[in-house]
Amino acid sequence: xxxxxxxxxxxxxxxxxxxxxxxxxxxxxxxxxxxxxxxxxxxxxxxxxxxxxxxxxxxxxxxxxxxxxxxxxxxxxxxxxxxxxxxxxxxxxxxxxxxxxxxxxxxxxxxxxxxxxxxxxx
Numbered sequence: 270x271x272x273x274x275x276x277x278x279x280x281x282x283x284x285x286x287x288x289x290x291x292x293x294x295x296x297x298x299x300x301x302x303x304x305x306x307x308x309x310x311x312x313x314x315x316x317x318x319x320x321x322x323x324x325x326x327x328x329x330x331x332x333x334x335x336x337x338x339x340x341x342x343x344x345x346x347x348x349x350x351x352x353x354x355x356x357x358x359x360x361x362x363x364x365x366x367x368x369x370x371x372x373x374x375x376x377x378x379x380x381x382x383x384x385x386x387x388x389x390x391x
Contacts, residue, residue: 277352279314281306284378287344290359294342301337302344302359309333330375332367343367345375347382355382 283291291299309317317323324332326345333344333356341362346354357378360371 277313279310279317279352279354281310281346281354281356282349283356284358286378287356287359290344294359295340298335298337298340298342298361302333302335302342305333305335306344306356326367326372330372330379343371345371347375347379349382349386355379357382 291302294302305322308320309322312320314323318325322334324334326332329347331346331354333346335342335344342359343362344356344359345367346356349355357375358371360368362368
């Protein structure tokens with residue numbers, strides 16, 4: 270299974286919260302983040318990891334990394350199924366470490382999403 274997702278081109282599905290964050294970004298920051306997501310979608314994940322466009326935070330929680338001059342934009346996502354990934358939220362990063370508050374928030378969104386979609390399939 271690990272090799273499967275590493276050798277596929279991902280498809281990102283944005284949450285409403287992420288879309289609002291994206292909308293509120295300055296034009297250059299928005300363009301850079303969208304460009305980074307497009308690069309990841311056009312390559313296999315192992316290339317995105319090697320290029321440092323993506324970083325693993327923990328099991329099934331990853332960070333998209335985008336920099337526009339001194340502005341550092343991040344988006345946290347998780348794997349849904351096959352080559353589909355759900356972007357939970359975005360934020361402007363102020364330090365090298367991902368804020369625990371953002372990780373906790375992304376985990377809550379992931380749990381809610383997975384619980385809702387597991388119940389829909391039953």
